[in-house]
């Protein structure tokens with residue numbers, strides 16, 4: 001089996017406290033697209049996981065490091081991140097940036113540098129929702145910039161970003177343009 005025939009694994013990180021909120025709805029459409037393209041998809045709901053803040057102990061960066069020193073649910077997430085071909089990060093805008101849940105996860109990815117070769121060589125998809133009318137006034141732009149800077153720093157490629165305005169839970173379902181873009185991004189990640 002050649003590499004291109006290999007079933008792609010897509011790991012979705014749901015970063016909203018709402019399990020079925022707007023960002024999760026976009027993530028679901030991305031998953032649908034990825035599955036249509038033949039990928040295997042797994043979703044993790046960060047809110048229900050015990051993910052502690054990075055303690056800046058630098059244990060993960062030492063030459064003989066055994067990885068992150070914090071013994072919480074991230075220990076089970078690290079191998080999944082390494083194993084996946086693509087990551088999808090779905091977050092609402094909270095106070096003009098990504099959600100705290102998402103940031104906790106992102107900070108802990110610092111430890112991935114110690115897991116194998118090129119741990120960040122993934123296709124990255126991002127889904128963002130916000131209550132204000134556009135990416136600038138909502139602060140979505142800050143989340144986008146944070147992801148762009150973080151993934152550029154570690155040499156990862158962002159395959160696509162889907163974002164849209166929706167305040168109330170489920171409201172994004174009415175935005176067909178966004179949902180279609182999400183399916184398309186999923187297909188790209190799943191190929």
Ligand SMILES: Cc1cc2nc3c(=O)[nH]c(=O)nc-3n(C[C@H](O)[C@H](O)[C@H](O)COP(=O)(O)O)c2cc1C
Nearest residue numbers: 016021022023092093094095096129130131132138
């Ligand atoms: C604590 C909190 C802070 C928020 N801050 C912003 C904000 O800064 N800008 C904005 O446009 N919307 C803000 N919102 C609205 C959410 O981004 C919006 O409802 C989003 O669609 C929620 O996505 P979710 O359903 O996936 O959680 C905030 C919502 C909450 C609960």
